[in-house]
Amino acid sequence: MKKSLTLLLAGLLFSAQLLADELKSVSPEQLLDMQQNRNALVIDVRTEAEWQASGVISNSHKLQSFDNQGAFDQNPWLASLEKLKSSPDQPVILVCRSGNRSGKVGALLARQLGMKNIYHLENGLQSWIKSGHPLSPNCLAIACK
Numbered sequence: 001m002k003k004s005l006t007l008l009l010a011g012l013l014f015s016a017q018l019l020a021d022e023l024k025s026v027s028p029e030q031l032l033d034m035q036q037n038r039n040a041l042v043i044d045v046r047t048e049a050e051w052q053a054s055g056v057i058s059n060s061h062k063l064q065s066f067d068n069q070g071a072f073d074q075n076p077w078l079a080s081l082e083k084l085k086s087s088p089d090q091p092v093i094l095v096c097r098s099g100n101r102s103g104k105v106g107a108l109l110a111r112q113l114g115m116k117n118i119y120h121l122e123n124g125l126q127s128w129i130k131s132g133h134p135l136s137p138n139c140l141a142i143a144c145k
Contacts, residue, residue, distance in 0.1 A: 025122035055135035
């Protein structure tokens with residue numbers, strides 16, 4: 001009986017993992033394609049100081065994830081993200097400097113919260129710049145064009 005219960009629980013856990021969406025990485029070119037052809041929402045999760053220092057990807061939205069002490073206030077951040085989305089299944093591409101923070105936030109959204117169509121820019125803005133793509137100057141509005 002104990003063995004059957006263990007197998008059942010293991011099966012349920014495995015099934016839940018299969019249903020959870022995985023975080024996917026995209027290249028700079030894939031980001032541009034998804035932004036243009038799939039109405040992907042590009043979210044820059046860096047800090048205000050980083051936006052000021054380097055600029056942002058055109059048509060991206062600034063939504064800082066971790067504060068200067070490394071804390072992430074999940075519920076207000078998610079509420080702000082939902083306000084930006086045009087539909088529940090709209091692709092969301094997260095961007096940070098190196099891909100580390102966007103990967104952490106993306107994993108939370110995809111794996112723990114079960115959100116679909118969550119991506120992050122592989123190697124962050126470093127790969128964007130290395131690919132020769134321009135950045136727009138930081139602007140005061142939440143969306144920069």
